[in-house]
Amino acid sequence: MRDPDGLIARAGVRGDPDRDQHFLVDDRVLDRLPTYVAEIDADASHILEIGGGTGALTDRLLALGDADEGDRVTVVERDRDLAAFLRREFADEIDAGRLTVIEGDALEVDLPDFTASVSNLPYGVSSEITFRLLPEKRPLVLMFQQEFAERMVAEPDTPEYGRLSVSTQHYADAELVESIPKEAFSPPPAVQSAVVRLVPRDPEYEVDDEAFFLRFVKALFTQRRKTIRNAIRNTAHISGLEEPDAVVEATDEEVLRKRAGAMAPEEFAALARLAADVSDLHDGQ
Incomplete structure (x- = not known):
């Protein structure tokens, strides 16, 4: 060598x-x-x-x-x-x-x-x-x-x-x-x-829109000290959610009380699917 x-x-x-x-x-x-x-x-x-x-x-x-x-x-x-x-x-x-x-x-x-x-x-x-x-x-x-x-x-x-x-x-x-x-x-x-x-390897969860999933994770971690409830509402400009309040309304209270640091990847994926289903998206940066 x-x-x-x-x-x-x-x-x-x-x-x-x-x-x-x-x-x-x-x-x-x-x-x-x-x-x-x-x-x-x-x-x-x-x-x-x-x-x-x-x-x-x-x-x-x-x-x-x-x-x-x-x-x-x-x-x-x-x-x-x-x-x-x-x-x-x-x-x-x-x-x-x-x-x-x-x-x-x-x-x-x-x-x-x-x-x-x-x-x-x-x-x-x-x-x-x-x-x-x-x-x-x-x-x-x-x-x-x-x-x-x-x-x-x-x-x-x-x-x-x-x-x-x-x-x-x-x-x-x-x-x-x-x-x-x-x-x-x-x-x-x-x-x-x-x-x-x-x-x-493929993840053990489903992601319909990978770009949105990764952007959504990024958004919530910018407010990692906040509850998921507040993080969803405060980061729509990053995630691209048009209706963050509708996402909050549709999410289980147990999840809303968590913080990003306690959320497993599959929980982020489930929340991202829900968010995409109930809120229109725009191109978040």
């Missing part, structure tokens, strides 16, 4: 916290990341990596696949110099058709039809990238700030539980598989990191 520090030296770069660049340099962590895909027997024939950096993880992802079977990796890197370095460093793998380097912003480029993603995400846009990947319904192993990761996997009635928890778990089973110390990166970030494994 390529040495992470050697890759940084050959690239002639240093991580830049101001540009959200923290290179993962701990060999043990780098070696473990691909195993979180292998453990669930996920299809590794086309791995997508967001934020390739100097290629330390890219190298290990290439080793995860079977060259004889045509397994390959696509890496997206927004930094022009780093993308050019990856093309030089991995020229043989690119020539063999095993690696594709896409230079550009992961929120804007066309993503390939990947089978799984393993990525050390840029933390500043980790949420936006994650919610671009989740609807693809592929296994994901992603690095986040520890606090963000804990919110993704949180259960109802815990301090960490919120909109992020419900939205994430709508798409996948979420598991925090490893916490990563600051020292595993160069330069060390200000906070500890964590790896979350996301295994896609």
Whole structure:
């Protein structure tokens, strides 16, 4: 395997916290990341990596696949110099058709039809990238700030539980598989990191309008200290409800007395279906 520090030296770069660049340099962590895909027997024939950096993880992802079977990796890197370095460093793998380097912003480029993603995400846009990947319904192993990761996997009635928890778990089973110390990166970030494994599955509840469901959850959590009764009434400008009072009238008193942090995802789904049935919708922002 390529040495992470050697890759940084050959690239002639240093991580830049101001540009959200923290290179993962701990060999043990780098070696473990691909195993979180292998453990669930996920299809590794086309791995997508967001934020390739100097290629330390890219190298290990290439080793995860079977060259004889045509397994390959696509890496997206927004930094022009780093993308050019990856093309030089991995020229043989690119020539063999095993690696594709896409230079550009992961929120804007066309993503390939990947089978799984393993990525050390840029933390500043980790949420936006994650919610671009989740609807693809592929296994994901992603690095986040520890606090963000804990919110993704949180259960109802815990301090960490919120909109992020419900939205994430709508798409996948979420598991925090490893916490990563600051020292595993160069330069060390200000906070500890964590790896979350996301295994896609259909929710155990029905959602007629997914966009409205997610918007409705967002709206109610903006008033998480209020009862559901008040949150419905106060957030119609976000949820898009034309008749929030009609929704309140149609909702069980037991639900109205709850707060968003105590509502399980299936309860949000049932309430969203009811709200859509009894109130006209407009395009909430």
